[in-house]
Amino acid sequence: xxxxxxxxxxxxxxxxxxxxxxxxxxxxxxxxxxxxxxxxxxxxxxxxxxxxxxxxxxxxxxxxxxxxxxxxxxxxxxxxxxxxxxxxxxxxxxxxxxxxxxxxxxxxxxxxxxxxxxxxxxxxxxxxxxxxxxxxxxxxxxxxxxxxxxxxxxxxxxxxxxxxxxxxxxxxxxxxxxxxxxxxxxxxxxxxxxxxxxxxxxxxxxxxxxxxxxxxxxxxxxxxxxxxxxxxxxxxxxxxxxxxxxxxxxxxxxxxxxxxxxxxxxxxxxxxxxxxxxxxxxxxxxxxxxxxxxxxxxxxxxxxxxxxxxxxxxxxxxxxxxxxxxxxxxxxxxxxxxxxxxxxxxxxxxxxxxxxxxxxxxxxxxxxxxxxxxxxxxxxxxxxxxxxxxxxxxxxxxxxxxxxxxxxxxxxxxxxxxxxxxxxxxxxxxxxxxxxxxxxxxxxxxxxxxxxxxxxxxxxxxxxxxxxxxxxxxxxxxxxxxxxxxxxxxxxxxxxxxxxxxxxxxxxxxxxxxxxxxxxxxxxxxxxxxxxxxxxxxxxxxxxxxxxxxxxxxxxxxxxxxxxxxxxxxxxxxxxxxxxxxxxxxxxxxxxxxxxxxxxxxxxxxxxxxxxxxxxxxxxxxxxxxxxxxx
Ligand SMILES: [Zn+2]
Numbered sequence: 001x002x003x004x005x006x007x008x009x010x011x012x013x014x015x016x017x018x019x020x021x022x023x024x025x026x027x028x029x030x031x032x033x034x035x036x037x038x039x040x041x042x043x044x045x046x047x048x049x050x051x052x053x054x055x056x057x058x059x060x061x062x063x064x065x066x067x068x069x070x071x072x073x074x075x076x077x078x079x080x081x082x083x084x085x086x087x088x089x090x091x092x093x094x095x096x097x098x099x100x101x102x103x104x105x106x107x108x109x110x111x112x113x114x115x116x117x118x119x120x121x122x123x124x125x126x127x128x129x130x131x132x133x134x135x136x137x138x139x140x141x142x143x144x145x146x147x148x149x150x151x152x153x154x155x156x157x158x159x160x161x162x163x164x165x166x167x168x169x170x171x172x173x174x175x176x177x178x179x180x181x182x183x184x185x186x187x188x189x190x191x192x193x194x195x196x197x198x199x200x201x202x203x204x205x206x207x208x209x210x211x212x213x214x215x216x217x218x219x220x221x222x223x224x225x226x227x228x229x230x231x232x233x234x235x236x237x238x239x240x241x242x243x244x245x246x247x248x249x250x251x252x253x254x255x256x257x258x259x260x261x262x263x264x265x266x267x268x269x270x271x272x273x274x275x276x277x278x279x280x281x282x283x284x285x286x287x288x289x290x291x292x293x294x295x296x297x298x299x300x301x302x303x304x305x306x307x308x309x310x311x312x313x314x315x316x317x318x319x320x321x322x323x324x325x326x327x328x329x330x331x332x333x334x335x336x337x338x339x340x341x342x343x344x345x346x347x348x349x350x351x352x353x354x355x356x357x358x359x360x361x362x363x364x365x366x367x368x369x370x371x372x373x374x375x376x377x378x379x380x381x382x383x384x385x386x387x388x389x390x391x392x393x394x395x396x397x398x399x400x401x402x403x404x405x406x407x408x409x410x411x412x413x414x415x416x417x418x419x420x421x422x423x424x425x426x427x428x429x430x431x432x433x434x435x436x437x438x439x440x441x442x443x444x445x446x447x448x449x450x451x452x453x454x455x456x457x458x459x460x461x462x463x464x465x466x467x468x469x470x471x472x473x474x475x476x477x478x479x480x481x482x483x484x485x486x487x488x489x490x491x492x493x494x495x496x497x498x499x500x501x502x503x504x505x506x507x508x509x510x511x512x513x514x515x516x517x518x519x520x521x522x523x524x525x526x527x528x529x530x531x532x533x534x535x536x537x538x539x540x541x542x543x544x545x546x547x548x549x550x551x552x553x554x555x556x557x558x559x560x561x562x563x564x565x566x567x568x569x570x571x572x573x574x575x576x577x578x579x580x581x582x583x584x585x586x587x588x589x590x591x592x593x594x595x596x597x598x599x600x601x602x603x604x605x606x607x608x609x610x611x612x613x614x615x616x617x618x619x620x621x622x623x624x625x626x627x628x629x630x631x
Contacts, residue, residue: 102385102457102501103403106355107348107392111135112157114391115351116170119154122355123174129153130176130202131354134160134187138241138350142248142258143216144182145353146223147207149252151180155351161189163196171200181206183215212237212260213267220257220270224277231256231280232273234298236289238263241346242316243285245353245363246323249337252357264291266298274302281305284323286312316341317365317372324362324378334499335361335386335458338402340368340393348391355390359458366402369395379405385500386457444629445489447518450511452583453478453494454523457501462526464599465536466609471499473614474522477596480618481522481625488626508586518556519548519591520625521583522618524608526600538600542571546578546593552628553590560594560624567620568607570597594621 106121108114112135119127131148133140135157148155154174156167171179179202181188193204207222209215223229233251235244235258244258251258259270274281281302283290292307299305311326313319320341337356339349349363356363361384366375384406389399453474455461461470475496482492493514495507502510511519528540543564547557557575565572573595578584584591596617597604607613 103387103389103399104458105389105392105399107390111348111350111391112164112167114348115155115157116166118351118355118390119156119170119174122358123154127153127174127176129178129180130171130174131155131180131182132158132188132196133182133350134158135347135350136160137212138346139212139235139237139244139260140182140187140215141350142235142241142244142251142353143212143219143260144180145248145252145357146255146257147180147182147219148354149357150223150226150255151178153180153354155354157350158188158192160187161191163192168196168199171196171202176200176202178203178205182209182219184208184210186210211267213262213265213270216258216260217267217270217273220259220273220277223255223257224273227255229256230278231282232259232278233257234259234261234266234281234283234290236261236263236285238289240285240289241343242341242365243289243312243319243323245339245346245349245365246320247282247284247327248353249356249361249363250323250327252353253360261290261294263289264294266294271298271301274298274305279303281309283310284312285319286310286314313374315372317367318374320363320365321374321378324364328362331382332498333361333382333384335359335388336382336384336406337361337363337388337390338394338399339363339365339390341365342368342393348393352390355388359386359388361386361388364402366394366398368393369398371398371401376405382406385498388458442489444485444626447490447629448493448514448516448589449485449490449625450493450495450507450514450516450519450587450589451478451482451485452507452511452519452521453496454521455501456496456499459501462524462599463536464524464526465602465605468599468605468609470524470526470599473524473596473599473608475499476611476614477618477621478522480615481520481622482618484619484622485625488622490626504582505586508583511587511589511591516587516589518552518625518628519583519587519589520556520560520621521581521591521593522621523593523595525595525598528598528600536600537602538598540598541601541604542573543568543597544573544576544595546576546581546584546595548579548584548587548591550590553592556590556625556628557592559627560592560621563620563624563627564594564596564617567616568597570604570607596621 106114106117108117115135129151131144131151131153133144133155136159141155144155156170158164158167179196181193181204193206196202197204207215207218209218220232231254233247233256235247237260247258259266259274261267261270279302281298281304283295290310295305295307295310311319311322313322337352339352340346352363364375364378366372371379379402387403387406455471455474459471461474463469475498478494479497482494485492493510493516495502495510525540526538528538531537531539543561545557545561547553554575561572561575564570578593581593584593597608599605608617
């Protein structure tokens with residue numbers, strides 16, 4: 001499956017202020033002992049619709065889908081202050097020049113629409129499961145995040161007795177099979193449940209509970225039914241919603257539950273759960289929101305749950321930074337979600353957790369017009385190229401500061417002015433590592449070869465067995481391919497050298513601007529008949545190369561295909577016409593696109609899913625290209 005979907009990296013830099021006068025409603029946790037802490041899954045007993053209404057549903061589904069694609073096409077890649085920054089790679093510099101960080105803003109006119117937009121953005125191909133929470137309370141979204149992440153589900157919002165049309169349409173677009181409703185019927189009414197069931201045919205399940213503490217315990221048990229867990233995060237509804245949001249992404253990523261407490265009180269069901277299921281508990285928040293006495297109680301039930309596991313700061317930004325420093329150690333982050341720290345902004349982020357978890361991005365909270373000093377320090381210490389703003393209301397001066405602080409290119413550029421010409425391949429004192437591996441070709445020398453690692457950044461490409469991601473394979477392969485070509489004397493230009501996402505247009509334009517002699521895009525495949533879909537295993541197998549117009553592209557496609565087949569015992573799927581593919585169609589240079597094997601195939605995974613295999617694939621592709629220029 002070629003995953004050349006229209007990129008959605010449209011950068012909406014215009015920050016329209018959201019008129020948020022809402023105050024997040026804080027639920028009062030009941031202090032009454034709630035031992036009736038039952039978990040139930042609600043199966044609505046209604047019969048599924050008759051064939052006619054099913055057909056109607058199908059029809060409207062199609063409309064929505066078409067409409068969606070149309071919208072995507074219209075989205076512009078209003079760039080992104082990359083301006084003229086080049087992302088060709090300096091040959092002798094290991095600090096790859098990168099694109100300036102990309103800021104993507106996702107928000108709607110209200111929290112319900114924001115949640116829909118988040119879902120549309122991160123679940124472009126649909127989702128089997130959806131988690132539905134009452135939109136009144138941010139903490140419900142946080143608590144539901146690990147459950148949602150476990151089921152690869154977005155969180156959508158409803159009111160207690162109403163579902164908005166755009167939310168219902170989004171459930172249809174996702175083609176969700178299961179809807180998990182969080183909370184009892186006062187949170188989300190039976191009428192809402194029935195309406196969704198009727199409109200979508202999805203199976204309705206419900207995690208019951210009246211108060212956040214009780215609901216959090218019930219969700220935790222639900223998670224523990226399906227997977228082994230050993231850690232839980234305790235957050236407080238006493239002044240704690242911003243603190244709680246700080247942990248949502250990690251909780252989602254690790255699928256460890258979030259338990260909600262009052263300052264002095266933890267639901268008995270939750271205590272019981274912790275005692276039986278976990279060995280480590282972290283507390284997010286200071287003593288003003290989670291008392292020492294309560295920590296002591298939990299510590300007596302759980303092995304590793306003392307005061308040392310409390311993460312907090314003097315105020316919400318400091319807590320946020322400390323949480324990130326504790327749970328996200330990498331200097332280069334896959335992404336970052338930013339959101340407004342004022343209470344009126346937090347409510348917009350009730351759906352942010354699964355999104356942040358999906359991109360393994362910590363959530364950084366920031367003031368609307370001011371970045372706290374602690375946050376500034378964090379931004380200076382970390383890099384990322386993918387910044388997602390969820391919810392509106394952050395001033396453009398704040399977002400642009402965040403962007404420039406996190407952006408890796410600025411960190412490179414502050415030292416030295418950017419070279420205004422493309423890097424010259426410096427005459428290398430030919431190292432000759434081993435004679436066999438040193439390519440020799442005079443005809444490729446100086447040729448401008450673009451190597452395009454498919455996908456990247458927020459676009460993972462196809463996801464294969466064992467969680468393998470296409471974008472990681474293509475990058476490793478491309479780096480090896482480029483390295484080999486350079487040794488042969490080629491002037492290699494890479495569209496990306498790290499986990500970033502240049503748009504398809506960026507890639508083609510780079511090639512054209514450089515006056516490339518040849519363009520090669522590297523991808524991997526997925527698909528065929530399902531063997532074990534739970535495991536992402538499909539029957540498709542083999543290697544294929546798509547060619548653009550012209551003799552050189554045709555020769556290159558053949559040579560690259562043959563070279564790969566010489567290196568690997570793979571099925572030959574042949575050379576195919578690729579003139580419909582964006583990067584082939586829009587590059588001036590002769591172009592090919594390699595599908596180097598199936599990451600949904602057990603055998604091909606075993607051949608390729610290691611650095612040696614992917615490196616070898618890169619080298620075989622390079623050899624095919626070199627052969628093409630050798631005539
Ligand atoms: Zn691909």
